[in-house]
Amino acid sequence: MSSCHEMKQGDIYVCKDCGLELKVVAQCKNFGISEKAHDHDTCNFICCEKEMVIKE
Numbered sequence: 001m002s003s004c005h006e007m008k009q010g011d012i013y014v015c016k017d018c019g020l021e022l023k024v025v026a027q028c029k030n031f032g033i034s035e036k037a038h039d040h041d042t043c044n045f046i047c048c049e050k051e052m053v054i055k056e
């Protein structure tokens, strides 16, 4: 989970540590725009001091 514009609606992100799951119910307005195309700081979603990962 590096940037909000890579997070697709319906994707689920999970914390490997505690099992918390978050679902994307609405996409970022910049979804699909490449990192270079918009100067936006990286978004980090941290749980238990670790970055949350997309659920397979």
Ligand SMILES: [Zn+2]
Pocket (backbone or CB within 6 Å): 015, 016, 017, 018, 019, 020, 047, 048
């Ligand atoms: Zn956690």
